[in-house]
Amino acid sequence: MSGHASAITGATCLYAIYDPVSGRCRMASAGHPGPALVRPRGRVEFPELPTGLPLGVGGMPFEAVEFQLPEGSRLALFTDGLVEDRDRDFDTGLRLLADALSRPGRSPDQAASDVLTTMLFPVPSDDIALLIADTRRLEADRIAEWEVPGEHAAVSRVRNAGSAQLVEWGLGDIAFAAELILSELVTNAIRYGSAPVGVRLVRDRSLICEVSDGSSTSPHLRYAATTDEGGRGLFLVAQYAERWGTRYTDRGKVIWAELPLTGGAEPQPVEPLDLDSLEDLAW
Structure with a gap:
């Protein structure tokens, strides 16, 4: 944030609600990258979300998107610092992330460790947050x-x-x-x-x-x-x-x-x- 009175600051956010009864997930983005969706057999997708303004910047409403998640799928939420770097553009980072997430048979903790090992080499230049969660359905x-x-x-x-x-x-x-x-x-x-x-x-x-x-x-x-x-x-x-x-x-x-x-x-x-x-x- 600069010292000018007219400077504007805000925070990005990705908000998700998962219903373990129906398997539906509803998401909205405030200027934040969308999630990675890992299908049960390991195929990785990046669902498109309407991207609203960051929190604190404007008063526009946020558009939510709802989609069905198969039982046993996995969601990875992350900040742009994980995939984007001085020496790596956003699309290249997404491809690396997809490859690191696609290997099956790992717990969320193991998958997160593998992702960080892959993505943080040699040295990260931005702050990073990563959340990996498995979905399940209730009986x-x-x-x-x-x-x-x-x-x-x-x-x-x-x-x-x-x-x-x-x-x-x-x-x-x-x-x-x-x-x-x-x-x-x-x-x-x-x-x-x-x-x-x-x-x-x-x-x-x-x-x-x-x-x-x-x-x-x-x-x-x-x-x-x-x-x-x-x-x-x-x-x-x-x-x-x-x-x-x-x-x-x-x-x-x-x-x-x-x-x-x-x-x-x-x-x-x-x-x-x-x-x-x-x-x-x-x-």
Whole structure:
């Protein structure tokens, strides 16, 4: 960055969301090189992504691209310093990278070590970041899904169905927190979102609770005053979830919350919470 007042600085970013249920991957680039995709038999591709402006440079929206990843494929995300050098142009670097990634039978750590050995000779002239991850698909018995009708009475039915599923999975220790999160998210999807509303529970390394609806309106976490009748929905979700967030789809949005599979240090309410009454709380 120069010392002039008019100088502009920014950061590049490649953002990816992989769904282990459907095998779909959604990506967007803010001035960053796209990924390398390694097919299960070792063929390497470089999917084309629309390249937006770097973060902090402009206010234009970013275009996302979604594609299907075969089970057992591998993604490599990297900075341009890995492939481009004073003595090597970008296309030449991509060819070297593809060759280093194409050899099968290696773990991600082994593949990363081989890539760095190939690409960093003799001495790198730029900072470098490399991330290699394998994809996988979850078994059907780790997923539970429900369509939710747009009526208030559906909230308790979904909560009860979710509770029964958690018991079947042996996750009774986290049932209370999961039921509370489902109640809040479903209630507000019905009240403030639009059809179709859906619920998905995913049992992986953690429990992921997802509620989708057809609206792209962004939820906002706010702190309600003690005299407010509502406004605590997302606050409760944030208190009980290990992490939570929103992602947008072509048909609306998904609000997700993640819980550890074993009961941890849950926030302890001063008085027992009535989940049915919480359905009346607004965000």
